[in-house]
Amino acid sequence: MEVFMSLTFLIRTILSLLFILSIAVPLWAVEPMEAIKQTTDKILTLVTNPALKPPSKTAEKEKLIRQAVDERFDWEEMARRSLATHWAKRTPEERKEFVPLFSDLLERTYMKKVEDYSGEKVLYEGETQDGDYAVVKVKIVTKKNKDISVEYRLKKEGNNWLVYDVSILGVSLVNNYRTQFNSIISQSSYENLVKKLKEKVELK
Amino acid sequence: MKIICWIYFLLVVCLITFSYPCVASSSPEVFISTSSFEEPALLEAEVEPIDPGKATESLTYLRPESSLPVQFVERPTRVAIANAPPAPVEAEGDAGTIPDPIEPVNRAFFTFNDKLYFWVLKPVASGYKSVAPEVVRVSVRNFFSHLTTPVRLVNCLLQADVKCAGIETTRFFLNTAIGFAGFFDSARTGFNLEKQDRDFGQTLGIWGMGPVFYIDLPIIGPSSLRDFLGFIVDVSFDPRTYLAFYFATISYANTGGWVLDKINEASLSLGEYEELKRAALDPYIALREAYHQYRQSKIGK
Numbered sequence: 228m229e230v231f232m233s234l235t236f237l238i239r240t241i242l243s244l245l246f247i248l249s250i251a252v253p254l255w256a257v258e259p260m261e262a263i264k265q266t267t268d269k270i271l272t273l274v275t276n277p278a279l280k281p282p283s284k285t286a287e288k289e290k291l292i293r294q295a296v297d298e299r300f301d302w303e304e305m306a307r308r309s310l311a312t313h314w315a316k317r318t319p320e321e322r323k324e325f326v327p328l329f330s331d332l333l334e335r336t337y338m339k340k341v342e343d344y345s346g347e348k349v350l351y352e353g354e355t356q357d358g359d360y361a362v363v364k365v366k367i368v369t370k371k372n373k374d375i376s377v378e379y380r381l382k383k384e385g386n387n388w389l390v391y392d393v394s395i396l397g398v399s400l401v402n403n404y405r406t407q408f409n410s411i412i413s414q415s416s417y418e419n420l421v422k423k424l425k426e427k428v429e430l431k
Numbered sequence: 432m433k434i435i436c437w438i439y440f441l442l443v444v445c446l447i448t449f450s451y452p453c454v455a456s457s458s459p460e461v462f463i464s465t466s467s468f469e470e471p472a473l474l475e476a477e478v479e480p481i482d483p484g485k486a487t488e489s490l491t492y493l494r495p496e497s498s499l500p501v502q503f504v505e506r507p508t509r510v511a512i513a514n515a516p517p518a519p520v521e522a523e524g525d526a527g528t529i530p531d532p533i534e535p536v537n538r539a540f541f542t543f544n545d546k547l548y549f550w551v552l553k554p555v556a557s558g559y560k561s562v563a564p565e566v567v568r569v570s571v572r573n574f575f576s577h578l579t580t581p582v583r584l585v586n587c588l589l590q591a592d593v594k595c596a597g598i599e600t601t602r603f604f605l606n607t608a609i610g611f612a613g614f615f616d617s618a619r620t621g622f623n624l625e626k627q628d629r630d631f632g633q634t635l636g637i638w639g640m641g642p643v644f645y646i647d648l649p650i651i652g653p654s655s656l657r658d659f660l661g662f663i664v665d666v667s668f669d670p671r672t673y674l675a676f677y678f679a680t681i682s683y684a685n686t687g688g689w690v691l692d693k694i695n696e697a698s699l700s701l702g703e704y705e706e707l708k709r710a711a712l713d714p715y716i717a718l719r720e721a722y723h724q725y726r727q728s729k730i731g732k
Contacts, residue, residue, distance in 0.1 A: 336710040371699050372569050372616055374625075397728020398721045406528050406720045407713045423712050 259361035259381045260354040262388040266299040267349055267365075274344045292341060293334055301389035302330040304382060308391060309404040313412055321417075328424045333400070335428065345370075352376075359383040529655065529723040530644040537647040541715045544652060548697075548704060556697035563698070570614040571695045575688075576626060577606050577613025582668040586629035590637050595627045602626065628729065631668075632661025636730035645719050653722035 352364040380392040587595035602618040610617040618624040642655035711717035
């Protein structure tokens with residue numbers, strides 16, 4: 228009898244815990260690391276989906292991957308930080324033209340990398356959060372006995388965490404583009420930078 | 432032969448001693464006095480504030496300020512700024528930029544290395560890749576990395592990192608004993624002991640020396656004055672160097688080994704350089720900044 232009693236008690240505790248958890252989960256869902264995990268899982272299921280494997284489906288797959296990435300990345304913030312001091316000098320029209328060009332270049336470049344995915348493990352190493360800013364550390368374990376550490380920098384927008392910079396092996400994308408953009412603008416002009424960007428994007 | 436060895440040793444000692452003044456001169460006071468006020472403003476112009484209170488601050492920096500120098504390549508004070516201890520906000524990943532006074536020379540060597548990669552290294556590495564399966568190439572990588580354990584161990588000690596030295600020593604014995612003389616990284620797969628990437632350029636950085644300026648070395652690739660110095664010192668910790676000194680015949684094998692090491696590494700990272708080039712608007716600057724940031728992040732650890 229006693230065994231039975233303790234069993235019901237156990238079940239009751241588990242059930243009540245589950246109930247509490249089910250309420251708490253929506254609150255957890257907005258954590259930065261969870262945000263990165265969701266997007267990564269989404270992309271990985273797309274990449275590994277056998278239905279999207281044939282070459283005829285590549286365009287569709289790329290579109291879906293882009294959608295998943297666009298949901299998580301704040302391209303305007305990324306462009307703003309990359310142009311740094313030059314951003315303020317741009318008219319709203321110029322900014323509207325620049326942001327999609329920039330995101331297009333990045334997406335096209337890294338699409339190939341994503342499509343080359345061959346079962347590398349993604350380890351979530353931790354997050355640091357400070358107000359509306361957060362850093363999520365991820366390690367990609369390759370089979371080549373060399374791990375790749377990736378850091379996502381996120382900013383809270385409303386109830387959502389959006390990525391504004393990615394560092395791969397300590398090399399920040401925004402910092403790298405900032406130096407390039409600054410050098411091109413100072414040596415020629417902003418117009419020339421846009422021309423170069425367009426050439427790059429069209430070249431694929 | 433022994434005389435050459437001694438000369439070599441003396442050269443290394445000299446290099447270490449000469450690097451000291453650089454270390455000594457890198458105290459923060461020097462930087463404050465040598466750097467002008469507008470340049471830090473540019474460096475901090477677009478720092479990513481993790482503190483929300485600073486968010487508004489960075490936005491104000493974004494307003495057009497004609498007084499801000501857009502580029503400051505020829506300024507002598509740049510070295511000081513690159514050496515300056517990073518501001519707290521910069522710890523977020525903004526390593527600043529590296530001085531590049533010999534840019535035309537570097538660009539020439541960049542083009543040389545670029546051609547060397549596409550015309551020689553890539554075809555050879557691709558051929559090698561098609562012959563040798565990945566398991567073999569990873570084993571070759573492990574073997575060379577095992578041979579250079581003394582380099583990492585000495586630098587662990589010079590950086591006063593006992594844990595790192597312990598890991599490297601344990602790894603050496605484990606991989607020698609059960610990793611078939613280093614062909615398998617059993618210490619990593621079986622005992623979770625990661626390889627500790629340490630070199631003398633990094634050690635100098637930890638001692639407080641800045642990168643001084645950027646050099647794109649032919650064949651070797653991106654480096655800085657500090658890291659090139661470190662590279663020379665590391666060669667003296669490399670057991671392969673001494674093998675070559677004592678047995679003249681081995682020096683051929685040694686050169687062969689070095690070439691194999693290079694081709695093997697290239698075969699394992701084919702496509703990475705192409706990707707960098709594809710994403711970059713100015714591949715030279717992209718590579719330079721990537722190198723600098725990568726090194727800075729290694730020193731920050």
